Amino acid sequence: MNNQVKVNQIALILMLIVSGGKYMSLPQTLSQQVGRDAWLVTAILLAVDLVCLAMLVWAVKLNKSKLSFNQTLNHCVGKVVAKAILIVFAIFMAVRLATLYSGVYELFVATFGIRTNWIGFALPLAVLVCFGVSKGMQPLARTNQLLCVIVLISLVAILVLPARNANLSQLMPVGQSGAKKLLSVSLNNGFWFSDYVFLYFVLDAIKPSKRVFLPILGFFAIGATLTVFMYVLFTGLFGNMAQYTDLAMSKVSQFVVTSAVNGRIDWLFVTIWTLSVFIKILIFTFSLYKCLSYLFDAKCCKFSLPLGIAATSAILLPLLVTVNDLSQVVSSYLRYPFYAVQYLLPLTMPLMVSIANANTTTKEANRVKQK
């Protein structure tokens, strides 16, 4: 299992997964809460993400001793608190994964009008995900690197071609909901953001590079801009009807078609775009797997019980409960612990990494002296 990744690969992953998965049921959810200002909430949350990401990148740069997230936590907060943080992460990842699985299923059903059997849909995906994760982070990053061009082309086609039908006046007046409402909605929906959290689990695997901030933050900004544009387009196309329009990608992509006789070329674009959701699922499953490995101190990395549990749960969970309801319940009860790991932890990471690295260096020096 090779987990070594380059800074550029991380940047490309961020660019793709920021937009991947945010164009399914979330636009409708936000529109129901703030109407035409859904894009503003997205922009606010992505701006917060950018700040947190910058702190995490700083932590990566400071991590000279190549300490893992688990080692850093153990050094700074002790084993018990570290385990508690990892448990919160594991729940966060698992719920995000379940929402991605069910979201992409709903997207396929809504777009192609074929209601496939859930197990028949999820099982092949889970097998693929297990296969991908068992190969390690490096093949995942390389796969993303190879596919990001065609995914971006499809995404841009889906965003640019319908733009001629969008009525941007439907976004006016901007900020009608008021700052307080915008902030409270942002606070309630933070769960769907913070895609950078996978960085915690590759903290020790990023190859040193002179330029770290510019590529990572730059590519994240591109992904964020595309995401905000998606929401702008969604509101511009559907206006007040946006709150009743589910699965935004499926509905917006219909505007790509100019004439019925030309065929539904948009379906091909949507299919290719879903690769970004699959990549996001792969990256999050890898993070969940690493998280569970840290949690159970698993030494064997090839494939494992935690991954098996994660995959099986991803398949079975939607059979037992409605995933969106579950995610709302979980995020309302665990909102504050989630925010702690999503937003508070990144802000403290540079300090924690510095302390952990200093401790390690001192211990190494003492060991050399004793020898």
Place this chain on the structure above:
Amino acid sequence: MTNFTNNYFTQLQSRCGDDDDFRVRTLNLGTTVKVVSLDSMCDDNKVVEYVVKPLLAMGQQCTPQQVLQATFATQVVPCVNFDDVVTNYLAGYTLVFADGADQCVAIDTFVATGRTVTEPPTSAVMRGPREGFVESVKTNLMLIRKRLRTDKLKTTTLTVGKYTNTMVVVCHLDGVAAQHLVDKVIQSISAINIDGILDSSYLSQYLDKQHTYLFQRVGSTEKPDVAVAKLLEGRIAVVVDGSPMVLTLPYLFIEDLQSPGDYYENNEVTSLGRILRFVSALISVLLPAVYVCLQKYNYQIIPLKFLITILNATEAIPFSPLTEMLLVIIIFDILREANLRMPSAVGMSLSLVGAIVLGDAAVKAGLLGAPAVMVGALSGIGLYTMPKNTLVFSILRLGVTLVGGLMGLYGVVLAMLAIVLYLTSLQSYSAPFLAPYAPRIQHDKQDAVFQDDLATFNQRPHSFSNVNRTRRRK
């Protein structure tokens, strides 16, 4: 005879004397001389001209040392132990044992038969050298050396196979190839414990450490100019006696896209050809699957006029789109296999009969639709644009079509993602298999799908380890 010659001659006679090919001629030149050769491996003229005549010309008063030096051959090997004696005897050398000498000599009298250097059938080019490797390791090394006239070309000779004792030569350019890679290759070959190898493809199985099930990660070429080009890049070449295929390492996926003729053409033309090959390979794997799932599940994607044409052509077909396409693919694969194994005179007519009679008759009989036959044929022809992976792509085509037929576009996307994940996880001697695209290695893109002007190739590839990166000083 002294103990040395007596012992070894007696041992050799006891081991090989019952073989009808074992020839001994005893000469009395003041000292007793025994000339031993393996009849079927030795050229009678060479034995007479290089060994017997010079010995007889020496007269009756010779010392053992004079006897051992009396030869006109250039290749004379002293044998100091019994292993040397047997190895050289079996390799077609004539052995001269002289009474009183502390060693015997082996004189090269190997019968030089075999194919002459011709244009290789698998790598024909419009422009560029037409010489191809043959089955003789010596000739193959000569073909490499005549293009690389430098003392930096180093060769390491190894023997593989308990019974075949096949000569394997590892070649590299000193100061260009990474020594740790050379050592790794030599180590891998030395570790092979097998009764025999008959072709270089046997070795490639052992050199591929990760044991890839689908894609080969050891290159092979029949053209000396290609082998030399690889050596100049810092790769390693492995020449195997009895095989016209020279192995090259490390091997990347992109190399299958590169044709030997590419470097003798204009780079714009080459780039266009490579794009065509790449698109053909994609079409050959994906087109049948996409056709099946569009026809079966997502026909709305197809433009209306096109859809009507397809519906008209397929309305009377008794099979489902998936079965129809699988039939076309399997028929095509059967024809391909039969064509490969038929004598060349019959092969051509068989493929024509297969294509015309089978295809046309199946369409006319209403068993297969014309669009499916066309898609299958186009995809089948596309497979040959990347000749080294034809069979792999054929298997993938079958798999992706099956998944597409069962799961629609979702299945095709998953299958493609699985293939890409698998390919990105592969390495060939520490070189990422999908370089220079995953990971992106900007420098090496100059000779990937697009090719830059050869005059701008200032550095050797960065995708794999090599020592000296500079190729051309500006």
